[in-house]
Amino acid sequence: MAPLSGWVAALCSRFAAQNVRSDRxxxxxxxxxxxxxxxVRLLSRNPGFTAAAILTLAVGIGIAAQLRLTGGLSGCKNxx
Numbered sequence: 001m002a003p004l005s006g007w008v009a010a011l012c013s014r015f016a017a018q019n020v021r022s023d024r025x026x027x028x029x030x031x032x033x034x035x036x037x038x039x040v041r042l043l044s045r046n047p048g049f050t051a052a053a054i055l056t057l058a059v060g061i062g063i064a065a066q067l068r069l070t071g072g073l074s075g076c077k078n079x080x
Contacts, residue, residue: 043050 043053
């Protein structure tokens with residue numbers, strides 16, 4: 001029974017350490033800033049991919065907004 005209790009104690013201490021780290025205020029925002037800077041740096045290395053990704057997102061969001069604002073495809077006679 002000793003190995004199991006040691007394993008459980010180690011697992012509990014690991015989760016306790018994670019909870020302490022997650023309780024820090026502002027840690028998520030600092031990580032978000034680092035993630036944004038990293039992603040901008042990566043996207044700036046390949047401008048063709050960046051332009052294609054932004055264009056695809058813009059068209060998709062525009063179509064979704066258009067369908068939402070106009071009531072979808074309800075004006076079509078045969079929406080198949």
